[in-house]
Amino acid sequence: MTTDTAFNITKVSESRIKNVDLDNPGFGREFADHMLEVEYNDGAWQEPEIKPFGTIETTPALNTLHYAQSVFEGLKAYYVDEGTINLFRPEKNYARMARSCERMCIPVFEQEVFMDGIAELIKLDHKWVPQKEGNTLYIRPLACAFDQMISARVSDKYRFYVMTSPVGSYYQRPVKLTTSQKYVRAVKGGVGEAKAAGNYGGSLYPAQQAKAKGYDQVLWLDAFEHQYIEEVGTMNIFFVIDGVLITPNLSGTILPGITRASVIELAKYWDMPVEERRISIDEVMEAGENGTLQEAFGAGTAAVIAPVEEIHHDGSTVRVHDEERGLIGQKLYDTITGIQRGKIEDPFGWTTSIEVNS
Ligand SMILES: Cc1ncc(COP(=O)(O)O)c(C=O)c1O
Incomplete structure (x- = not known):
């Protein structure tokens, strides 16, 4: 896919990838070099920014921590070959996130910001997508209230983040x-x-x-x-x-x-x-x-x-x-993971391919 949204990008000076074992990353413990951050102030989502993954400044009064006006998503980036990374039905994650936002009174952001933001992150951090069968780069979009005020009411400020994390298989056994x-x-x-x-x-x-x-x-x-x-x-x-x-x-x-x-x-x-x-x-x-x-x-x-x-x-x-x-579970697993990794034909158009510079 090509991206249209303009991103303000600040790259890391040195990648942390050499400290991570992509063959055995665990689940959700390690984070790739960059994250997406979009602020919602004055009634509008602002310009998306890509910056080094790291801490965010806030106070213990952050209302998300108290009242959970917060929603998230979970999808994965799949290694196909050294020039291609696949996403699986990401537009469905966006649609679900938009519905979750509405239910939790969080202003919905544009689909392009979600799709292009993820594509830009993957282009920057594609080396973090594990090649080993079963391992992937987990993508975690998060939208949450950002008022620093102890009051159980709809917030005025919000943040939308996307972070990514190399992961192994979730369950090793039944x-x-x-x-x-x-x-x-x-x-x-x-x-x-x-x-x-x-x-x-x-x-x-x-x-x-x-x-x-x-x-x-x-x-x-x-x-x-x-x-x-x-x-x-x-x-x-x-x-x-x-x-x-x-x-x-x-x-x-x-x-x-x-x-x-x-x-x-x-x-x-x-x-x-x-x-x-x-x-x-x-x-x-x-x-x-x-x-x-x-x-x-x-x-x-x-x-x-x-x-x-x-x-x-x-x-x-x-x-x-x-x-x-069982037979059906295995056939489903083989087909879904085969489509995700571009190993078998995708008759449904479920994958979105991102071209990366090897
Ligand atoms: C409560 C719950 N049910 C079901 C699912 C499976 O949803 P999906 O297939 O979109 O990952 C998830 C994971 O997101 C979940 O958190």
Whole structure:
């Protein structure tokens, strides 16, 4: 892609890349040399700036820290070859971020600033995109209130940042899930379908309790009946029951995942039966017990397709996958990662290629 937006760019005097092991970067610990910063003052987003990644000056009165008027996104840059880096459906991240901003009263910025800002950052820091299979450069856009004032009201000032971080695989093995009869992630009318910072803060305590019992994540159920499945930590959830791919419908409490949308589109393209509908935990546990639950996997940018090892609910446990993904999960993983890295044909036009100077 070519970029039209004018950026004020200040480059680092020396790259930090030599201090980082791109083959084993962990997740979200290291940051590439540059970041994008756009300020919102006097009722308008100002000129975008690209500058060295580093600290930002503020005071403890920053209202984002108190009232969480803050939203973010997560997408990745994929190494194709030394002159090409791919993004995967970035316009969908922008659209979701714009919706999240609206829900949290954050002024929406132009799509060009988002798309061109990411492209400029990748051009500058393309050497930070790991080449190793499974490793990528994670891109984290963040928009947050920036008034320094202790008052629970809509802010006058905002900042939009984009930072990038080389990352490895999110889950190294299948995940163990447990439901919670006590805690919920989101309620209808709340902010569950926005990528709002507070959603994540609120889910830490139940997730910590699940971890203490040996599970990786909570499989969230609906807030009214504690019966219908919603999603998992940072993934949407899919089941294959009797040859049908089933995922909870977008009810307003679930994050509309871009991987989720891609899984559904691919399955339909392959003429697989797909159902987006309410699915109860009892239905899944029964399918696990009577042998019709063939696969279960989480789908999200960080983990791509993460197989579920077991699901625990109300004293019972159903085992699904031991080491590997099931046939459908594996085919989805191979296709999505193949398209992302430019290794297989992209019949849907899902990738945006950025040309970089090798
Ligand atoms: C709560 C939640 N659900 C689902 C997802 C998966 O969404 P995506 O496929 O767009 O990464 C994420 C990750 O962004 C998430 O945080």
